[in-house]
Amino acid sequence: xxxxxxxxxxxxxxxxxxxxxxxxxxxxxxxxxxxxxxxxxxxxxxxxxxxxxxxxxxxxxxxxxxxxxxxxxxxxxxxxxxxxxxxxxxxxxxxxxxxxxxxxxxxxxxxxxxxxxxxxxxxxxxxxxxxxxxxxxxxxxxxxxxxxxxxxxxxxxxxxxxxxxxxxxxxxxxxxxxxxxxxxxxxxxxxxxxxxxxxxxxxxxxxxxxxxxxxxxxxxxxxxxxxxxxxxxxxxxxxxxxxxxxxxxxxxxxxxxxxxxxxxxxxxxxxxxxxxxxxxxxxxxxxxxxxxxxxxxxxxxxxxxxxxxxxxxxxxxxxxxxxxxxxxxxxxxxxxxxxxxxxxxxxxxxxxxxxxxxxxxxxxxxxxxxxxxxxxxxxxxxxxxxxxxxxxxxxxxxxxxxxxxxxxxxxxxxxxxxxxxxxxxxxxxxxxxxxxxxxxxxxxxxxxxxxxxxxxxxxxxxxxxxxxxxxxxxxxxxxxxxxxxxxxxxxxxxxxxxxxxxxxxxxxxxxxxxxxxxxxxxxxxxxxxxxxxxxxxxxxxxxxxxxxxxxxxxxxxxxxxxxxxxxxxxxxxxxxxxxxxxxxxxxxxxxxxxxxxxxxxxxxxxxxxxxxxxxxxxxxxxxxxxxxxxxxxxxxxxxxxxxxxxxxxxxxxxxxxxxxxxxxxxxxxxxxxxxxxxxx
Numbered sequence: 001x002x003x004x005x006x007x008x009x010x011x012x013x014x015x016x017x018x019x020x021x022x023x024x025x026x027x028x029x030x031x032x033x034x035x036x037x038x039x040x041x042x043x044x045x046x047x048x049x050x051x052x053x054x055x056x057x058x059x060x061x062x063x064x065x066x067x068x069x070x071x072x073x074x075x076x077x078x079x080x081x082x083x084x085x086x087x088x089x090x091x092x093x094x095x096x097x098x099x100x101x102x103x104x105x106x107x108x109x110x111x112x113x114x115x116x117x118x119x120x121x122x123x124x125x126x127x128x129x130x131x132x133x134x135x136x137x138x139x140x141x142x143x144x145x146x147x148x149x150x151x152x153x154x155x156x157x158x159x160x161x162x163x164x165x166x167x168x169x170x171x172x173x174x175x176x177x178x179x180x181x182x183x184x185x186x187x188x189x190x191x192x193x194x195x196x197x198x199x200x201x202x203x204x205x206x207x208x209x210x211x212x213x214x215x216x217x218x219x220x221x222x223x224x225x226x227x228x229x230x231x232x233x234x235x236x237x238x239x240x241x242x243x244x245x246x247x248x249x250x251x252x253x254x255x256x257x258x259x260x261x262x263x264x265x266x267x268x269x270x271x272x273x274x275x276x277x278x279x280x281x282x283x284x285x286x287x288x289x290x291x292x293x294x295x296x297x298x299x300x301x302x303x304x305x306x307x308x309x310x311x312x313x314x315x316x317x318x319x320x321x322x323x324x325x326x327x328x329x330x331x332x333x334x335x336x337x338x339x340x341x342x343x344x345x346x347x348x349x350x351x352x353x354x355x356x357x358x359x360x361x362x363x364x365x366x367x368x369x370x371x372x373x374x375x376x377x378x379x380x381x382x383x384x385x386x387x388x389x390x391x392x393x394x395x396x397x398x399x400x401x402x403x404x405x406x407x408x409x410x411x412x413x414x415x416x417x418x419x420x421x422x423x424x425x426x427x428x429x430x431x432x433x434x435x436x437x438x439x440x441x442x443x444x445x446x447x448x449x450x451x452x453x454x455x456x457x458x459x460x461x462x463x464x465x466x467x468x469x470x471x472x473x474x475x476x477x478x479x480x481x482x483x484x485x486x487x488x489x490x491x492x493x494x495x496x497x498x499x500x501x502x503x504x505x506x507x508x509x510x511x512x513x514x515x516x517x518x519x520x521x522x523x524x525x526x527x528x529x530x531x532x533x534x535x536x537x538x539x540x541x542x543x544x545x546x547x548x549x550x551x552x553x554x555x556x557x558x559x560x561x562x563x564x565x566x567x568x569x570x571x572x573x574x575x576x577x578x579x580x581x582x583x584x585x586x587x588x589x590x591x592x593x594x595x596x597x598x599x600x601x602x603x604x605x606x607x608x609x610x611x612x613x614x615x616x617x618x619x620x621x622x623x624x625x626x627x628x629x630x631x632x633x634x635x636x637x638x639x640x641x642x643x644x645x646x647x648x649x650x651x652x653x654x655x656x657x658x659x660x661x662x663x664x665x666x667x668x669x670x671x672x673x674x675x676x677x678x679x680x
Contacts, residue, residue: 039236272304353398382535
């Protein structure tokens with residue numbers, strides 16, 4: 001355990017000792033000086049903090065210091081009443097020197113200190129703590145929404161969001177603790193008054209009955225010591241109360257208390273002229289000594305003059321303060337329109353009727369769903385989904401929404417917030433009626449039903465989905481479908497840097513030689529375009545390291561990578577690991593495609609005549625329709641040599657149908673052909 005920890009434990013034990021065991025006067029003197037020192041240190045620290053959380057231990061410290069001071073009061077009372085007035089050098093000095101040996105004057109000074117502390121400072125600090133705690137708790141939901149909005153907008157990262165949420169929780173705990181801790185200060189002030197009265201009354205009794213003193217001598221002796229003890233106790237208590245007020249009244253600031261006061265109080269130097277002139281006139285037109293008012297007024301005028309002169313020098317030699325003016329000039333300049341050219345990678349716009357989707361105050365959780373979508377796609381696809389910009393658009397219909405990729409609309413839909421979307425299991429129930437529509441993500445027929453039909457529809461086998469789930473599913477599928485457009489060189493560089501943290505040798509072998517960031521980006525884009533996850537970057541880079549020296553053709557490199565990801569691709573299309581039903585490509589068609597491949601210096605491409613191409617496409621689509629009628633997902637299987645060319649041939653007409661090669665399937669998978677693409 002550290003020395004600091006031991007010191008705190010010993011301090012708490014010492015407090016217990018003070019409450020039970022009489023202490024020698026020398027020890028009492030030492031502890032009184034320690035009490036004053038700690039109080040002075042606390043008020044200095046509170047003045048130099050920029051925000052309350054920098055002194056978050058203050059509520060607990062306030063309790064310990066109050067307990068320490070009360071324990072010290074018990075010890076000094078025991079010394080005053082039990083040692084025939086021998087209370088130590090410090091208390092006697094305060095009684096004799098500080099108040100001039102006059103017990104009545106000292107008592108009056110003590111009463112004034114009590115009034116200042118109890119009525120002015122403590123009462124105000126208690127009220128500020130109470131209001132601060134209440135408003136901090138009331139503002140927590142709004143602050144949480146602001147953090148979520150900044151996170152979804154990409155202004156802050158996940159780490160920054162967690163830190164800000166933690167800070168909000170700490171602020172609530174701090175102000176709540178301060179609301180209770182301020183009661184310690186109030187109770188301490190009351191205890192100080194009671195202890196002084198007890199010391200005076202019982203001091204008179206002890207002096208007269210046990211020491212045989214006259215009432216005047218007893219009053220003078222014990223009242224003086226009691227007042228000295230009260231001053232020794234109440235001066236640190238006053239400092240602690242002031243520190244409490246400073247801590248709870250601190251608002252957002254740029255520096256400590258001294259910096260803020262001098263900066264804001266002296267923000268208008270010309271006002272010092274007015275104040276100085278007013279003070280000087282008091283000396284001429286009133287009986288007040290003009291010598292004093294002239295000195296004070298002159299100091300204020302000189303101070304104002306020096307401040308104005310310093311401000312003029314700053315204007316002549318601008319440094320950081322001139323940045324704001326430069327920013328304003330930049331905004332006014334013609335080049336400022338460059339900032340308007342920014343295009344968001346993904347935008348989600350909605351009509352005013354769908355605002356409750358995004359408004360947390362109305363129960364909307366769209367912002368939370370967007371965060372989950374980004375995390376889900378990072379896990380499924382292995383890519384960093386850009387920030388999804390969410391905004392309302394009055395140009396859309398009230399219940400309409402639009403999804404844009406890089407400024408262009410790629411999908412849209414319509415929601416009825418007070419309805420549920422129900423999709424038939426294949427056998428319609430006549431009792432389930434609603435507004436006919438299409439499920440936006442997959443284009444399936446559906447109906448909007450009212451809430452009172454929801455339970456009945458679920459019992460009838462319908463798939464019932466609420467509007468937020470409809471739009472989040474649609475958004476997820478759109479991002480998946482356009483994932484290859486969202487991964488650019490910058491995003492690829494981020495993935496490479498992340499991989500470099502754990503596989504530096506592998507990254508060094510691939511980039512910048514033999515492959516550039518742009519070439520790696522094309523390979524990743526090709527994979528995402530066919531819905532192949534790029535999360536397993538180590539295997540992808542291992543393959544690029546093996547074949548990157550042989551070819552720079554990104555299409556061919558993609559084929560090598562796909563074959564290396566055979567286990568992943570097999571799992572993707574055969575999750576149960578048993579039988580894969582496919583449409584195969586006949587040898588005739590494969591030979592026709594292979595013969596039509598032409599090699600150029602920029603890569604290879606397919607050069608089929610239009611009639612043959614049309615025949616292959618029509619025959620493929622016929623086989624796909626027949627397979628879909630059986631309820632199976634169509635998959636086209638061909639040899640590795642022609643896979644990418646057949647994919648290029650079909651992607652314009654049936655982009656959603658996967659095209660696999662034999663080398664992309666695990667050897668233990670049973671493949672069963674349910675159709676053949678042929679040219680008759």
